[in-house]
Amino acid sequence: MGKSLLQFTKKGIYCSQAKVYIDPWRPVDKAIVTHAHADHSRKGMKHYLTHHYSIPIMKARLGKNIVTQGLHYGEEITINEVKFSLHPAGHVVGSAQVRVEYNGEVWVVSGDYKTQDDGLSTPFEPVKCHTFITECTFGLPVFLWQPQHHVISSIEEWWQNNQSQNRCSLISAYSLGKAQRILYNLAPLGPIYVHSSVDQMNKAIEESGIRLKNKYQPITKHLSKADFEKALIISPGTTGDNWTKLLGKFNTAACSGWMQLRGMKRRQNLDTGFVLSDHADWQGLNQAIKCTTAENIICTHGYSDIFSAWLREQGLNAHTEQTLFQGEE
Amino acid sequence: MKSFTELILKIDSNRKTTAKIQALVDFFDEADDDDKLWTIALFTHRRPKRSVTTAKLREWATELAGIPLWLFEESYHIVGDLAETIAMLVPQTTEIPPIGLSEWIAKIIALKEESEENQKSKVQTYWQGMSRTERFVFNKILTGGFRIGVSRKILTKALAQTLDQEEAIIAHRLMGDWQPDNTTFKKLLIEDHQHDSDAKPYPFYLTYALDKELSEIGLEVEWLAERKWDGIRAQVIIRNQNIYIWSRGEELITDKFPELQALTDLIDDCVLDGELMAFKDGHPLSFHQLQTRIGRKTLSQKLLSEVPVILMAYDVLEYKGKDIRSTPLSARRKILENIIEKAHYFALRLSEAVPFTAWKELMREKSKSRALHCEGLMLKKKDSLYHVGRVKGDWWKWKVEPYTIDAVLTYAMSGHGRRANLYTDYTFGLWENNELVTFAKAYSGLTDQEILQVDQFVKNNSLQKFGPVRSVQPQMVFEIAFEGIAYSKRHKSGVAVRFPRIKRIRLDKKIEEANTLDDLKAMIE
Ligand SMILES: [Zn+2]
Ligand SMILES: [Zn+2]
Numbered sequence: 089m090g091k092s093l094l095q096f097t098k099k100g101i102y103c104s105q106a107k108v109y110i111d112p113w114r115p116v117d118k119a120i121v122t123h124a125h126a127d128h129s130r131k132g133m134k135h136y137l138t139h140h141y142s143i144p145i146m147k148a149r150l151g152k153n154i155v156t157q158g159l160h161y162g163e164e165i166t167i168n169e170v171k172f173s174l175h176p177a178g179h180v181v182g183s184a185q186v187r188v189e190y191n192g193e194v195w196v197v198s199g200d201y202k203t204q205d206d207g208l209s210t211p212f213e214p215v216k217c218h219t220f221i222t223e224c225t226f227g228l229p230v231f232l233w234q235p236q237h238h239v240i241s242s243i244e245e246w247w248q249n250n251q252s253q254n255r256c257s258l259i260s261a262y263s264l265g266k267a268q269r270i271l272y273n274l275a276p277l278g279p280i281y282v283h284s285s286v287d288q289m290n291k292a293i294e295e296s297g298i299r300l301k302n303k304y305q306p307i308t309k310h311l312s313k314a315d316f317e318k319a320l321i322i323s324p325g326t327t328g329d330n331w332t333k334l335l336g337k338f339n340t341a342a343c344s345g346w347m348q349l350r351g352m353k354r355r356q357n358l359d360t361g362f363v364l365s366d367h368a369d370w371q372g373l374n375q376a377i378k379c380t381t382a383e384n385i386i387c388t389h390g391y392s393d394i395f396s397a398w399l400r401e402q403g404l405n406a407h408t409e410q411t412l413f414q415g416e417e
Numbered sequence: 418m419k420s421f422t423e424l425i426l427k428i429d430s431n432r433k434t435t436a437k438i439q440a441l442v443d444f445f446d447e448a449d450d451d452d453k454l455w456t457i458a459l460f461t462h463r464r465p466k467r468s469v470t471t472a473k474l475r476e477w478a479t480e481l482a483g484i485p486l487w488l489f490e491e492s493y494h495i496v497g498d499l500a501e502t503i504a505m506l507v508p509q510t511t512e513i514p515p516i517g518l519s520e521w522i523a524k525i526i527a528l529k530e531e532s533e534e535n536q537k538s539k540v541q542t543y544w545q546g547m548s549r550t551e552r553f554v555f556n557k558i559l560t561g562g563f564r565i566g567v568s569r570k571i572l573t574k575a576l577a578q579t580l581d582q583e584e585a586i587i588a589h590r591l592m593g594d595w596q597p598d599n600t601t602f603k604k605l606l607i608e609d610h611q612h613d614s615d616a617k618p619y620p621f622y623l624t625y626a627l628d629k630e631l632s633e634i635g636l637e638v639e640w641l642a643e644r645k646w647d648g649i650r651a652q653v654i655i656r657n658q659n660i661y662i663w664s665r666g667e668e669l670i671t672d673k674f675p676e677l678q679a680l681t682d683l684i685d686d687c688v689l690d691g692e693l694m695a696f697k698d699g700h701p702l703s704f705h706q707l708q709t710r711i712g713r714k715t716l717s718q719k720l721l722s723e724v725p726v727i728l729m730a731y732d733v734l735e736y737k738g739k740d741i742r743s744t745p746l747s748a749r750r751k752i753l754e755n756i757i758e759k760a761h762y763f764a765l766r767l768s769e770a771v772p773f774t775a776w777k778e779l780m781r782e783k784s785k786s787r788a789l790h791c792e793g794l795m796l797k798k799k800d801s802l803y804h805v806g807r808v809k810g811d812w813w814k815w816k817v818e819p820y821t822i823d824a825v826l827t828y829a830m831s832g833h834g835r836r837a838n839l840y841t842d843y844t845f846g847l848w849e850n851n852e853l854v855t856f857a858k859a860y861s862g863l864t865d866q867e868i869l870q871v872d873q874f875v876k877n878n879s880l881q882k883f884g885p886v887r888s889v890q891p892q893m894v895f896e897i898a899f900e901g902i903a904y905s906k907r908h909k910s911g912v913a914v915r916f917p918r919i920k921r922i923r924l925d926k927k928i929e930e931a932n933t934l935d936d937l938k939a940m941i942e
Contacts, residue, residue, distance in 0.1 A: 228491070228492055228495060229482060229484050229488060229492055229505075229506055230492045230495070230496055230502065230505040230506060232505070346885070348505070349495075349496060349501075350429070350498065350501055351496070351497050351498070352885065353430075359430065359431065359432060359433075360430055361430075391495075394488070394491050397487075398485075398488060401485065414879075414882050
């Protein structure tokens with residue numbers, strides 16, 4: 089038996105035929121990057137191949153001088169007879185699954201994905217393959233997401249409720265992904281401010297011509313309490329910096345798939361938690377896997393051992409591989 | 418049960434006490450009397466007898482969820498709460514018309530008489546007709562594990578506010594052996610009770626830690642020294658043939674100490690200040706043993722004889738109906754000595770003075786503290802009044818140095834509030850057979866600078882990550898300080914320590930040099 093098309097090595101997922109790594113976690117010559125989150129898109133690669141939308145984001149995070157090449161979804165590139173193409177993963181703007189084909193054998197690396205359409209990211213598209221490398225951050229049947237509009241309206245309700253108590257609303261959401269998802273989908277009930285790291289990501293996304301719908305302003309030290317009256321503030325952490333002193337009274341909430349667990353919410357001592365995730369829930373994972381028609385499933389990050397045991401019971405050839413991917417905050 | 422579920426949601430999603438109280442007040446304003454009574458019953462750990470085993474519940478839920486039992490168990494393991502796991506895994510298919518809490522409880526009680534087959538079909542129908550949170554609350558009642566962030570104190574405050582009544586009186590009325598089926602809301606809380614105000618306690622006099630040299634506080638003859646007992650500070654009130662025991666947290670805990678009940682016949686009306694302690698054969702037992710008793714809902718005869726509790730009395734605030742808090746301590750002690758002598762009862766002891774003529778003798782006395790299960794010494798000025806609250810200068814506590822041990826960082830969790838982005842809560846392990854066994858969690862003791870340092874370490878050395886928790890490469894050694902130590906079956910390590918905190922980071926130590934679990938056990942006296 090020859091070498092697998094893709095192997096899990098110390099440096100990352102490796103295609104030896106093409107001498108290319110996918111989302112490597114150590115510096116390599118050539119990297120294909122599924123999306124711009126820090127655990128998938130790391131610094132130190134000599135050359136990055138990724139979706140066009142991810143390039144400005146990666147430059148904002150890793151430096152202007154990185155060497156990049158952009159692809160559209162579905163566009164094919166051949167390296168030493170191996171065909172590579174990117175397909176929407178629905179995770180964040182620019183996120184892609186990587187399809188790898190050689191000698192009639194097809195592998196797909198999912199990166200991170202969700203099957204729910206968030207309105208902003210290009211929606212997930214299943215890709216038929218023989219071997220599917222899937223994430224399973226929320227690979228447990230207790231994780232089931234509500235439709236997005238339910239979550240969005242509870243955020244709006246919370247915001248209005250805070251307004252009626254003359255408090256501003258500080259919502260914590262990951263600076264790439266959920267921050268824009270909220271910004272894009274929320275009804276404009278008042279002024280919206282964003283933490284500088286969110287502002288940086290917004291600008292990088294807008295560079296690709298994508299509009300975030302709602303008006304927003306970055307927080308600066310020139311703002312005063314009066315500016316924040318009735319406002320919503322989107323920030324990667326609920327507090328932590330001096331700028332919260334500018335706000336006056338505020339209520340906090342966090343957005344994460346982990347908020348589905350009562351214990352997580354309590355341990356973090358949060359007022360409010362909204363169950364909102366950029367990863368697939370239990371149903372999403374199972375559906376996605378079915379649609380690939382793959383017989384071999386390799387599970388990475390999250391509840392990978394439990395999830396692969398479940399898949400084996402469903403008659404699939406599934407196993408777990410260790411990676412340095414980290415899942416959701 | 419909609420409004421009760423909403424109440425639980427509000428209580429659960431608010432960490433502010435005032436908001437929890439407000440939610441309860443709003444609920445009590447609207448609910449009918451039976452629902453109110455059951456709500457109070459549930460929050461004071463009175464619940465319908467369990468009608469179905471949890472093994473059955475798991476089986477029935479697994480069936481509806483369409484997953485194998487092992488996957489249910491894995492989910493339960495991660496969620497950590499059976500009621501919640503079932504609530505999450507069972508899908509809603511219909512909607513049951515809304516009925517009140519007390520009606521739901523009647524249904525739950527009725528289950529007990531049913532055949533297993535009927536139990537199954539009923540429980541499954543209920544589950545499928547409820548929203549996820551309703552299902553969660555229903556399961557909590559069904560499994561009897563109703564622990565939701567409402568302390569006795571919060572409940573008392575809310576009822577006091579609802580009924581415009583004094584808190585001490587409400588607290589007293591909630592005591593005793595009432596059950597929802599032998600009383601009504603009106604009988605329990607509204608109708609006139611005799612001697613209601615007898616239960617009212619005085620504010621405690623709280624002390625500061627000694628912050629200067631002994632010679633600086635004055636002359637030896639002006640001071641009284643006592644052991645600092647390691648128990649539960651309490652005020653014991655005897656008025657009109659009744660006894661009321663208040664903890665320092667202003668909770669009425671009379672029921673937990675049946676030993677003291679006899680005092681109503683043995684001594685005149687008075688109010689005593691002292692320490693509730695596990696005490697046997699003339700010696701104090703460890704605080705841990707006292708804790709095992711406090712945790713129990715019912716006290717078995719066996720436990721009562723294994724861990725008897727006494728009041729180690731050190732002050733008297735009221736005697737024969739008269740407030741004597743402004744009488745000097747030396748005179749109050751005389752009265753106290755008389756009361757105790759007259760009672761001549763095993764569960765009432767005097768906190769004896771530790772005799773000394775020169776300050777340096779007290780140093781020696783202090784060093785005996787650990788062996789006596791004490792926390793150190795108390796110094797009280799002989800002419801001091803019994804002050805209200807925390808007042809500096811007349812009473813001092815002088816505590817012994819804590820225990821310390823070197824342990825390895827194994828897990829870290831992100832903090833909250835202004836430290837939400839930092840890993841600030843740590844779990845530590847000690848060696849046993851080449852493995853690190855968790856022995857304590859600690860989050861305090863580091864400077865902001867050190868927290869940043871540990872945070873960086875955690876972020877760079879994570880092994881696995883689940884939400885806010887990361888397991889880390891064993892590499893960092895910390896010196897952990899703690900107050901008490903005892904064997905414990907509830908802890909994985911077999912040992913429980915009190916008030917663990919970080920003393921310092923030991924960058925000079927390799928993990929192989931950290932202590933073993935046996936080293937820790939050797940500290941138990
Ligand atoms: Zn991601
Ligand atoms: Zn990932």
